[in-house]
Amino acid sequence: MSWSRPARVGALAIAALSLPFLAACGGESGAKEADASGKPAAESPNLVIYSGRSEELIAPLLKDLEKSTGAKVEVRYGDSAELAAQLLEEGDKTKADLFFSQDAGALGALGKNGRLAQLPQKSLDAVDKTFRAEDGTWVGVSGRARVIAYNGDKVKSAPTSVNDLTKPEWKGKVGYAPTNASFQAFVTGMRVMKGDDATRAWLKDFEANDPQAFEKNGAVLDAVDAGKAELGLINHYYWYEKAAEVGEAKLKAKLSFPAKGDPGALVNVAGVGVLKGTDAEATAQKAVEFLLSEQAQTYFADETHEYPLAADVSSKDELPSLDSIGTPEVDLSKLESLDVTLEMLQEAGMV
Structure with a gap:
């Protein structure tokens, strides 16, 4: 994915001020309202995903995610850094429930600013610590x-x-x-x-x-x-x-x-994080579990030719093992410092 120079300069700073909310996410994200008794209504089956991964690449996988979670999935596609900037601008008023980023840096920016919820330990433990946030706010799904x-x-x-x-x-x-x-x-x-x-x-x-x-x-x-x-x-x-x-x-x-x-x-990762304060948190967590499942990991291995990071899935490409590559010891969340x-x-x- 390439960016023109004007779009890249000041990536997270200026993008938040310039991107409109696309019609692709015109529905509600599952916000809960109190019923007549004052109790919150059941969580909406809708799930809004901001995706830095292209529609061409992951649309088939998101159809399977929809079936797995039982949620109606609405997706806003865009550049990962620009979407992260938009999420920072929207704050707790965002319609997004889940952020699916092309790279760890954009996730790191949201985690640094307190916009991501803590993921369940089960999801975190599915991936080597090298490929997830130290604070447990995002997890890599492919490398x-x-x-x-x-x-x-x-x-x-x-x-x-x-x-x-x-x-x-x-x-x-x-x-x-x-x-x-x-x-x-x-x-x-x-x-x-x-x-x-x-x-x-x-x-x-x-x-x-x-x-x-x-x-x-x-x-x-x-x-x-x-x-x-x-x-x-x-x-x-x-x-x-x-x-x-x-x-x-x-x-x-x-x-x-x-x-x-x-x-x-x-070795950089595509990964996911659940937006803090979402009213569809349970559904978003199910989506994370699906992306770490054998079905999704096989998709990454076979269709996108990436490294599966969670399930014990072998690639038909016969890739060198991640252990043999020896990626440097880098906190991937710190890749958020793109401006420098x-x-x-x-x-x-x-x-």
Whole structure:
């Protein structure tokens, strides 16, 4: 998912002031009113979801969620950071019951501002602590690893660290998507892991090595596969999607998973949180349970080519195990500091 520069700058600050409430969520979210006896009415079967995941990607899964919970699901789709900003602006007047984010940073922003309810321990325990909030306010449901794509015909020994990409031998040969949310989350992760000064230095050296800028991860992968770029920074599932489409044997692009603990080995998550104060909390919690169920986890493994994080589901893609990847020890909630990352990217001339 890529953002234009104006939309990205000041992401959480300005988005809350500019986004209208879309007609897709025109219904009520399940607000309870007192009946004639003064007792609250039963919880409405409606469930309003703000989704940073695209309709094309998850609409079939949300139909199954609707069947599982018995709720009528209404969805507002949009960019995760912008939706998080909107939720902060709406506060306790929001119609949303559940936030389904494309990345952990947007969830971290809501948790930091006290807008997410505590999740049941059962849901939290379904996922490794690396992929859930330390305060129990959100949980990851699928994961995606950062990787270095390389052209197998031109590169015989692929780099295993993003630090290698600033070396002279890769000058002008690396593709990346600087305005893409996944690249910016990677940079934010480096900041959390290594500090702002070290990250600023890496960005300066990387930019000085004349990388090729693309709008999206898919375009980066295509360039690597065509030999227009020898290396590319992408998320793993773009390669697996393309391999499923055209056949692995036809791909010249290969994948190098960065070494354990390298900033480039970050595994970010798509995750969910229940809005604090919702009158459909029980239904929202059921929705969280469904997304952590074997059925939903299989969907992520087979249809989106991501890592299932909860159920013991094996991927038909034969992905390297999360343990073998060795994602750096980063509190994913801290990926919410996107504004500082954007300032750094601007300073480096990347956005």
